[in-house]
Amino acid sequence: MFQDSPIYDRLIAERGDIPTQVRREAERVSREVEFAMQPLLSGGNAPAPGLPTGLPTAPPPTWQRSALPPGPPHR
Template sequence: MFQDSPIYDRLIAERGDIPTQVRREAERVSREVEFAMQPLLQSGGHAPPPGRPGPPPPTWQRGALPPGPQQL
């Protein structure tokens, strides 16, 4: 997109190719999530596969914070 821009070339030289780094990291995370989700997707998404326990129930819940001091 910006490959013909001298400003873009200078920024890449100074800071690195951040959009490419972000894209690669997003692709890596996407692959990891897909790998982690395979057992759930294979079971139809309703229950964990046999022999694997489900996630533990939550032990606490978030409550609303009490109101802070009044701003005048």
């Protein structure tokens, strides 16, 4: 991302590559959320035990991954 940038290289050496760490953590959380949402997204429209049958059920919820808006500009 910041090739040939001595300031960025020095910051990474001093503080670690925070953007990469955050990206990896966000991807891990996203995978966990997808895994947790699988039962809801796989068409689990069967009524819960004990509820009357024949009643219309709502379609499974859907969600869409979207990027976060850019943060405030750094000074």
